[in-house]
Amino acid sequence: MFDYISHDHEHDGIDRRGFLKCMAWAGTGVLWTISGGVLVSKTLVQIAKAGGSLPTATDLSFLQISDSHIGFSKEANKDVTETFRIALDRINAMPTPPSFLIHTGDITQLSKPEEFDTFDEVLKSCRTKDVFFVPGEHDVLNDGGKLYRERYLKNVEGKGSGWYSFNKNGVHFIGLVNVLNLQAGGLGQLGEEQLDWLENDVKGLGSSTPIVVFAHIPLWTVYPQWGWGTSDSERALGYLKRFGSVTVLNGHIHQVLQKVEGNVTFHTAMSTAFPQPAPGTAPSPGPMKVPAEKLRSMLGLTNVQYVHGKSALAVVDSNLN
């Protein structure tokens, strides 16, 4: 059994007020579509139930995968390579392949070269070849992210510890790093240098440019007691306030959570490796053990679609069942 959240932002994507917070367990994949500036997500299961087709008249469709944790082999999932492979199979089976993938970090469990090797090898089976990465804390454990940057920033102009931006179909994408130089007692952190870069990066953009920001740790305060937030994300979001459509995609918490605040939609994706407990429902945020037959319903992907001229992107989560 799983629940999902489905938002239709098309009618009020720009002047939405209030605060919408929902949480959903889904399976293994979220399809994000950018539709007139607002991201819309649908689970792959939803898509399948709807007859296997994606929303029509889409200008851009991309897929978010997250938290593969290659190398993890504990009770919660003894074969994370296999579930990652299944996630890629789902992508390959999509009737309309996504333009590219975004991986929101924790590629590996322990930042080991052989774990990165396994990930890269399995990723080769994906028909969609264009992949954009941001690191999770598990990818930068012992070397400050050196190995990660050598491998995963080849297609972008990585700045500082690896942040960058790029444009696709009129949408401005920003990949941020919030897992390095963390301070005792604190949360995720972007840091001065990256924030200055961000301010400059968006300065020349028109306010109607749809923005997609992706980073590993949530850029909104999900649950600070478990470190699920980014201490200086407010400043980053301040630079994005004037834009009509901002979609923030994160990983780290291994479950679907969504919040809409003004023109900003925050969304976290499922992991392809193991679920984590809902905020505050367990002694710690460690890997959650579920019955074997339930596991794949709690792993997933996110698909996003954009249709030019609409205010919201469509974001669709789907599980690996």
Next chain:
Amino acid sequence: MFTLIKTQKYSALLFASSFLFLANFALGQDEKEASAASPGHNQIVIKDFDFSPKTLTVKSGEKITWINRDDEPHTVVSVEKQFKKSSALDTDQEFTIIAGAPGTYTYFCSVHPKMTGTIVVEKS
């Protein structure tokens, strides 16, 4: 304040206990044979994203071993960089240091910075 003598634990012990025990934290990793129950050897268990005990009081020259009992990697990092940080400790892996100069030392997990702990070192 701290001297690192990585892996050379016996020389570190000798060094620390002979004439510099008031001024050094000697570090030795991979001391798997160390028993937490032995006199002068203190253990901090990492479980459920927490250090236990959260504050540990030891005497100069005593060993302190952290052991990770989570399914998640953790690190031990001195807030004031007073001793060399551990590498990422996977499940059941340990990290050991030897207490040096009396004082209060705070540390945290650099992977999950909400996790913090304190070591109070007293004169032996």
